[in-house]
Every structure is written in C-alpha cells, then in structure tokens.
Amino acid sequence: MMNRLHPALRRILPQLITLVVVLGCNVLVFPDFFKIEMSNGRLYGSIIDILNRGAPVALLAIGMTLVIATKGIDLSVGAVMAICGAVAAAAVAGGSDVATAVVLALCAGIVCGLWNGFLVAVLNIQPIVATLILMVAGRGVAQLITEGVILTFTNEGLIFLGSGSLMALPMPFLIWLGFGVMTAIVVRKTALGLLIEAVGINLRASTLSGVRGNVLIVAVYAISGLCAATAGIIVAADIKGADANNAGLWLELDAILAVVIGGTSLLGGRFTLAGSLIGAMIIQSINTGILLSGFPPEFNLIIKAFIILVILIIQSPIVQSVLFAMRMPPDLSNDDAEPVEGGSARDRDASAQKEGMAP
Amino acid sequence: MISILEENMFLKLTLAGAALLASVALPATAVNAQTIGFSQIGSESGWRAAETTLTRQQAKDRGIDLKFADAQQKQENQIKALRSFIAQGVDAILLAPVVATGWDQVLEEAKEAEIPVILLDRTVDAPDSLYMTAVTSDLVHEGRVAGEWLAAEVAGKDCKIVELQGTTGSSPAIDRKNGFEQGIADHSNLSIIRSQTGDFTRTKGKEVMESFLKAENGGKDICALYAHNDDMAVGAIQAIKEAGLKPGSDILVVSIDAVPDIFLAMAAGEANATVELTPNMAGPAFDVLEAFAKDGTLPPKWIQTESRLYTAADDPMAVYELKKSLGY
Numbered sequence: 001m002m003n004r005l006h007p008a009l010r011r012i013l014p015q016l017i018t019l020v021v022v023l024g025c026n027v028l029v030f031p032d033f034f035k036i037e038m039s040n041g042r043l044y045g046s047i048i049d050i051l052n053r054g055a056p057v058a059l060l061a062i063g064m065t066l067v068i069a070t071k072g073i074d075l076s077v078g079a080v081m082a083i084c085g086a087v088a089a090a091a092v093a094g095g096s097d098v099a100t101a102v103v104l105a106l107c108a109g110i111v112c113g114l115w116n117g118f119l120v121a122v123l124n125i126q127p128i129v130a131t132l133i134l135m136v137a138g139r140g141v142a143q144l145i146t147e148g149v150i151l152t153f154t155n156e157g158l159i160f161l162g163s164g165s166l167m168a169l170p171m172p173f174l175i176w177l178g179f180g181v182m183t184a185i186v187v188r189k190t191a192l193g194l195l196i197e198a199v200g201i202n203l204r205a206s207t208l209s210g211v212r213g214n215v216l217i218v219a220v221y222a223i224s225g226l227c228a229a230t231a232g233i234i235v236a237a238d239i240k241g242a243d244a245n246n247a248g249l250w251l252e253l254d255a256i257l258a259v260v261i262g263g264t265s266l267l268g269g270r271f272t273l274a275g276s277l278i279g280a281m282i283i284q285s286i287n288t289g290i291l292l293s294g295f296p297p298e299f300n301l302i303i304k305a306f307i308i309l310v311i312l313i314i315q316s317p318i319v320q321s322v323l324f325a326m327r328m329p330p331d332l333s334n335d336d337a338e339p340v341e342g343g344s345a346r347d348r349d350a351s352a353q354k355e356g357m358a359p
Numbered sequence: 360m361i362s363i364l365e366e367n368m369f370l371k372l373t374l375a376g377a378a379l380l381a382s383v384a385l386p387a388t389a390v391n392a393q394t395i396g397f398s399q400i401g402s403e404s405g406w407r408a409a410e411t412t413l414t415r416q417q418a419k420d421r422g423i424d425l426k427f428a429d430a431q432q433k434q435e436n437q438i439k440a441l442r443s444f445i446a447q448g449v450d451a452i453l454l455a456p457v458v459a460t461g462w463d464q465v466l467e468e469a470k471e472a473e474i475p476v477i478l479l480d481r482t483v484d485a486p487d488s489l490y491m492t493a494v495t496s497d498l499v500h501e502g503r504v505a506g507e508w509l510a511a512e513v514a515g516k517d518c519k520i521v522e523l524q525g526t527t528g529s530s531p532a533i534d535r536k537n538g539f540e541q542g543i544a545d546h547s548n549l550s551i552i553r554s555q556t557g558d559f560t561r562t563k564g565k566e567v568m569e570s571f572l573k574a575e576n577g578g579k580d581i582c583a584l585y586a587h588n589d590d591m592a593v594g595a596i597q598a599i600k601e602a603g604l605k606p607g608s609d610i611l612v613v614s615i616d617a618v619p620d621i622f623l624a625m626a627a628g629e630a631n632a633t634v635e636l637t638p639n640m641a642g643p644a645f646d647v648l649e650a651f652a653k654d655g656t657l658p659p660k661w662i663q664t665e666s667r668l669y670t671a672a673d674d675p676m677a678v679y680e681l682k683k684s685l686g687y
Contacts (some may be wrong), residue, residue, distance in 0.1 A: 030573075030574065032573070039577075039602065039603050040601070040603050041401070045573070046570075046573050049566075049569055049570070049573070053566055053569075140581065148402050148404070148405065149405045149408075149409065149687065150405070150561070150590070150620070152620060163597070163601060172552045199630055235562060239561040239562055239565060239593075239594055239595070239597065240564065240597070241620075242562065243560060243561060243562070244589075246558070246560040246561075246562065288570060291555060291566070291567055291570035291574075292570050292573060292574050294555075294574065296554070297524060297554070297555050297556035298527055298528075300527070300556065
C-alpha cells in the first residue's frame with residue numbers, strides 16, 4: 001500500500017494521520033467542529049479558525065524549517081514579529097500608505113535576519129546563542145518603536161491583511177499558504193533545497209565542493225526574518241494595534257515544535273516544508289480544540305503537553321520501527337534516494353530534544 | 360528631650376513652612392510645601408505612565424517638590440533611590456515596589472530617619488510598622504462592581520455570561536473572577552457558561568472569543584461578556600463584530616481597567632461598562648501626608664482607591680481625551 005503513494009506524500013503521511021486524529025478528538029469534545037457556514041461573505045467555522053489562527057506559527061515554521069535544515073535555530077522570530085508589527089503600525093500611524101508600511105516592516109524583518117545570519121555565518125557564533133541576543137533585545141526595540149503603548153491604527157488596508165478575506169477565505173491563511181507554496185517551489189524546483197541540506201550535513205565539505213555555505217546560511221536567516229515580519233504584520237493587523245509586549249510571545253517555541261512534529265530533524269541536513277506546515281496546523285488544532293472543549297483554563301497546558309507527548313512518542317524511532325515491522329513485509333525496497341534509513345540515530349537525538357520543548 | 364525634638368522635627372518643619380507661607384499670603388493649598396521622593400517602578404505599561412503623570416500633576420497642584428526616580432524595573436535601583444531620598448532628608452517617600460520582598464532593611468532606615476513611607480499600587484512583605492500606609496485598589500471589589508453593574512443592567516432577565524480570564528494563576532485573574540462571582544451571586548438569572556484565559560492580551564482575547572462564539576450557537580446564546588481587562592475586551596469586540604453580531608447590544612461587554620481604547624469602543628456603542636483601576640494613587644497618599652502634617656493624624660494601614668464604574672453615560676470621548684493626555 002505504501003509503495004503506491006507518491007514519495008513526498010508518504011513522507012508526511014504520519015503527520016497527516018496525526019492531524020486527522022487530533023481533528024477527530026476535537027469532534028469528540030465539540031460535535032459541531034466541522035460545521036462551516038457563510039457569514040458576512042466569508043466562510044465561518046472552527047476549521048477556518050484553525051487555518052486563520054495558525055497563520056503566525058505556520059509562517060514562522062517555514063523560515064524555521066530552512067534554518068533548522070542548515071543545522072541552525074532561530075530563537076528571535078517572536079521578537080522580530082513584535083518589531084515588524086511595531087514598524088508597520090508606526091508607519092501607518094505616521095501617515096504612510098499600506099504598501100510603504102508593509103515594505104518597511106518586511107525590510108525590518110530582513111535586516112533582523114541578516115543580523116542573525118551575520119552572527120552565525122561570519123562571526124561563527126552558535127545559532128542558539130546568536131539568535132538569543134535578538135530574542136532578548138528585540139522586544140526592547142519594539143517597545144522603543146511603540147513608545148511603550150499598544151500602538152493602534154485604523155488603516156483599512158493594513159487591517160485587511162489581518163482580518164480581511166478574499167474568495168471567502170481569511171487573508172492570513174492565504175498569505176501563509178502562498179508563502180509556503182512559493183518557498184517550496186523555490187527550494188524544491190531548484191538546487192537550493194539540496195544545497196541547504198548539504199550545508200546542514202557538513203558545512204565544510206559543501207564549501208570545499210564549491211557551495212557558498214556562508215551566503216546560504218545568511219540567506220536562510222534572512223528568509224526566517226522575512227517570515228517573522230509577515231507574521232508580525234498579520235498579528236498587528238488582526239488586533240488593529242502593535243502590542244510590543246505580547247506579539248509573538250513564545251511563538252518561537254511553537255514554531256520549532258511545528259518543525260519537529262513535521263518530521264524535520266533538529267540536526268539539520270533534511271527538511272520537509274509540508275510537514276512543518278502540517279505541524280503548525282496540528283498545534284493550532286490542539287489549541288482550538290482546548291478552547292472549544294470548555295475545560296477550565298488551568299488544564300490548557302497540561303492537555304497540550306500530553307497530546308504533544310503522545311505525538312512525539314508515536315513518532316519516536318523505536319515505536320516507528322515496531323510499527324514498521326508490523327506493517328511491512330521485509331521485501332520493502334527503498335524506491336527513492338531519500339536518506340530515510342540513515343536518519344534513525346539522528347531522529348533519536350532529535351526526539352530527545354523535542355520532548356524538552358513541549359510547552 | 361532630644362528624642363521628643365526629633366519626633367516633632369517633621370511636624371515643626373512643616374509648621375514653620377506653613378507659617379512662612381501664610382505670612383506671604385499664598386493660597387491655602389500650598390500650605391504644606393514639602394519635598395517628597397517618589398520611587399516609580401519604571402515605564403512597564405501605559406497605566407504606569409499615567410500614574411507617573413498624575414503623581415507629578417498632583418504634586419504640582421499642591422505645591423509639593425516631587426523628586427522622581429525611575430527604577431527601570433529593578434529593586435536595587437529602588438533601594439538606591441530610597442537611600443538617596445533619606446540622605447536628602449525628604450519629608451516623605453512614595454514607593455511603588457517592583458517586588459514584594461526584600462524591603463525590611465531600607466524601610467528600617469527610613470523609619471530611623473523619621474521619614475514616612477507610603478506604598479502605592481502594590482504592597483510589600485514587611486511588618487506594617489515599617490510604612491505609614493499602602494494605597495492600593497481592591498481587585499475583588501473591582502470584579503464585584505462589574506458583576507453588580509451587569510446584574511442591574513439585565514434587570515432580572517436570563518443572561519448567559521462568557522468570561523475572559525487574565526493569566527491563569529495571577530492574582531488579578533483570581534481576585535477579579537471571585538469578585539465578579541460575588542457580584543452576581545444573588546441573581547440566579549445570571550450564569551457564567553464559559554470561562555477561559557485570554558492572558559490579558561488582545562490577540563488571545565480575540566481568539567478565545569471566536570471559540571466562545573462557535574461553541575455557543577454562533578454567539579446567539581451569549582448575553583454578556585465579562586473580561587478581566589479592557590485589552591481582552593477590545594480583542595473580543597472585534598471577534599464579535601466579525602461574527603456578524605453587535606457588541607454592546609447583542610452581547611453586553613463589561614471589563615476592568617478603564618484604559619483609553621475601551622472608551623473609544625464605548626463611544627461607538629460597542630462596549631457597555633468598565634471599572635477603573637485608577638492611576639491616581641498619589642492623590643490619596645498626598646491627602647494622608649497633609650493630614651499627618653497638620654495634626655499628626657495617622658491613616659489606616661490600607662487605603663482603598665475608588666473603583667469607579669464608567670458607562671456610555673459618562674461622555675466616553677471626553678474621558679478618552681483626558682486619559683490619552685495622561686500618557687496611557
């Protein structure tokens with residue numbers, strides 16, 4: 001059965017199954033979960049909420065996937081969201097039009113990303129330390145821009161990006177979907193994805209074989225900054241204000257979790273964008289399910305941690321190999337060149353790290 | 360003899376000041392010209408900025424020479440500021456403590472120097488003999504005011520309430536929840552059907568309200584929203600509007616804090632009531648100091664600030680402009 005599936009689809013099959021199971025659980029706690037209706041010219045329902053509310057984590061996960069593929073990590077994305085949201089809000093509050101505000105915010109995100117990339121690639125600082133700097137300082141920068149208040153705005157164009165809808169679908173969903181598809185095409189239809197993976201496996205070896213590894217590393221951090229900027233604009237537009245204290249708070253952890261649930265190893269060298277996006281949707285489905293369930297808020301984090309623990313246990317190499325052995329006769333031949341088998345030791349390390357990350 | 364002299368130093372100084380001022384016939388409000396030190400936490404929120412502005416304003420109106428120290432969220436800076444106030448021999452110290460513990464030593468020093476200390480907005484874990492009084496709001500009372508308003512507003516009709524709680528486990532969330540429950544306890548027609556945390560933020564307030572609306576028949580079953588702070592209410596109002604309902608009429612909105620943006624919503628008819636957490640903590644403190652300077656009246660150890668209820672009848676736009684000017 002497995003052999004008949006497209007290799008790319010087969011790779012994200014565990015994530016898809018997880019998503020379906022989580023959605024199934026949501027139906028159990030809230031029977032109307034799949035109900036969708038038209039209201040005010042847009043689709044309205046819990047599923048739509050998941051696609052909409054999952055936008056920030058999905059966007060962050062796109063950038064984070066590429067960064068993690070180079071064996072890096074970007075802890076600063078939450079703070080970059082706050083900075084870029086503040087830049088966009090300050091720009092429209094100062095009388096700029098939407099296009100200028102968005103371009104300024106995106107540029108701010110790219111600058112933040114370039115700074116991270118510079119620290120990692122040029123100064124050779126470990127990514128977790130290098131990006132920690134901006135994670136801590138970034139909110140201060142955002143506070144300076146908003147002057148310590150929630151900077152509200154009434155610019156309809158900017159608000160549209162956060163709470164508007166196109167073809168009955170919420171804008172944030174269309175933005176992350178478009179961003180994801182575009183990134184996937186760019187990295188998978190060119191050699192870029194392969195080069196990123198090469199850098200993640202062995203920077204020195206790939207540099208010696210003619211890959212400009214450092215440029216690639218700076219580029220992935222810049223893309224991560226760009227993703228964070230987009231997420232920051234959406235979050236600010238959604239509440240018609242830039243909240244420097246709370247925008248994107250702890251979302252870097254959710255983004256890393258999304259990437260990990262999606263099946264990308266934290267040790268780099270191999271990534272799946274589709275998996276990360278599904279990972280983001282799994283996390284948001286859990287969040288939305290908890291909200292709909294009506295349990296007291298004291299249980300929110302425990303429920304979330306428990307579900308994620310179960311997901312990670314099912315994904316762990318030992319459980320996987322048991323399931324694999326039960327399902328597959330030994331004649332399974334690997335019909336694609338993906339380094340799946342060699343990845344088991346790496347996966348085990350990765351899952352050990354994952355568990356520490358479940359919030 | 361000496362100790363009596365010392366004890367009366369403060370009183371005598373002010374009396375001397377009063378006599379001097381009276382002799383040059385200044386307005387009566389300036390009678391107690393004093394130097395007062397104010398150690399503020401920092402500028403962590405709009406509310407605190409407003410507290411600072413109001414303290415300065417109040418000091419100016421009363422002819423008080425206010426020495427202001429911004430601690431930038433650090434206790435060590437506050438202790439330093441207090442020591443410097445003591446060294447300068449100020450007449451009194453206002454302290455908005457950043458944390459509750461670790462104040463005994465420096466408060467002892469102030470006591471030895473006979474400088475009364477008044478705590479603003481938060482209290483400390485120290486014997487209450489070490490400070491004159493604490494001026495704070497009663498969080499439970501705030502919730503009760505909100506609950507009582509809602510009970511009066513629906514006037515006996517059945518009303519299902521959804522509640523947006525503050526950060527789980529934080530004292531404002533616990534107290535404002537309890538207070539509201541006390542406020543509606545005598546009215547069996549009011550019931551809280553859903554309660555979930557919105558972490559005091561607009562984003563979470565909006566997201567959680569979206570789920571409430573889905574879960575309660577598109578919001579048709581919800582009669583009122585109670586939010587533990589205005590920011591969550593502002594987020595929730597957007598969610599209600601996007602669901603095609605009218606906040607303020609289809610779903611009544613009551614919240615706490617009275618930040619400027621809720622008055623904009625109120626002016627637009629989208630919010631109904633808010634309970635003020637007043638940034639004017641210094642006013643009552645200065646009153647106490649004046650009374651003490653005049654005839655040595657000692658205040659009670661806790662002074663509760665007024666939790667005023669604002670509704671659409673209070674000219675929300677005027678209040679908005681006023682609040683904005685305070686630096687919120």
